[in-house]
Amino acid sequence: MNEDNILNGKKVAQSVKDRVKIQVDKLKEKGVNPQLTVVLVGKDPASQVYVRMKGKACEKLGILSNTILLDKNASEDELLSLIHKLNNDVNVHGILVQLPLPKQINDQKVIEYINPQKDVDCFHPHNVGLLVNGSPYVLPCTPAGVVEILKYYKIDTEGKHVVIVGRSNIVGKPAANLLMQKNRFANATVTVAHSRTKDLPSITKQADILIAAIGMPQFIKKDMVKADCTVIDVGTNRIDADNEKGYRLVGDVDFDNVQPFVEKITPVPGGVGPMTIAMLMQNTVTVAARQNGLEPEGV
Ligand code: GUN
Helix, strand or coil, X not given: CCCCCECCHHHXXXXXXXXXXXXXXXXXXXXXXXXXXXXXXCCCHHHHHHHHHHHHHHHHHCCEEEXXXXXXXXXXXXXXXXXXXXXXXXXXXXXXXXXXXXXXXXXXXXXXXXXXXXXXXXXXXXXXXXXXXXXXXXXXXXXXXXXXXXXXXXXXXXCCEEEEECCCCCCHHHHHHHHCCCCCCCCCEXXXXXXXXXXXXXXXXXXXXXXXXXXXXXXXXXXXXXXXXXXXXXXXXXXXXCCCCCEEEECCECHHHHCCCCCEECCCCCCHHHHHHHHHHHHHHHHHHHXXXXXXXXX
């Protein structure tokens, strides 16, 4: 199988982390010790894996990290009072509350309670507004990771038709905002399709760059894309498998059939996933610099 068209997210993520490490060292020389606090409510297995990976990435780059685990039955008030404490702790630069939250807690209320200056996800409405206006405080991690992959592999977005399948607040909407910016690494014509879109294949087939972010395993088939398309697969879905774990990870794209057909494609795992964490590291350093009146290098 020819694998020359596979975009290696691990490699791109490493190049971002190498850059971030230099920024961490420079901040430390100025007496700033970047610190990220991650809050996880409950024991969702996938969230536990992500949170552990975030902690490990911090450790490797010399970023202080703290993970706070709350019981799955924790009340909204309990979480809000924890956030209040973190908001007021000058040693905590970044706060990330892992989503999804249990159903007794309102995600949006929690997001809005985080001090926007410490919002490393770019989820707070204030930061979403700044992004939409073209003057972002930080960039949304997963969409920014997608842009980094395109940059690294010199895949131009200017004037291209980018079709995003999925309209979530975490990926679809911010990716559309980022890629339509008046900016050398954006300037795309963006279409956002979703579960209610009529005749989806007629739209996805127009994509020069297709971003799949719908959370449905292997949903994008070969007959939904054109041959010169670059496919970016944001999905990470667990499907049953006959192995030790009992599952394997697949994306939103039917990789085995689409990969040989298209121009370029990201794999799952090893594509966009590692980028999200690398960009989170970048954002932690960016907010630490900003909170100390220093010019950030990563936005
Ligand atoms: N859950 C899935 N992806 C994310 C993310 O990027 N940030 C947070 N906070 N929760 C998530």
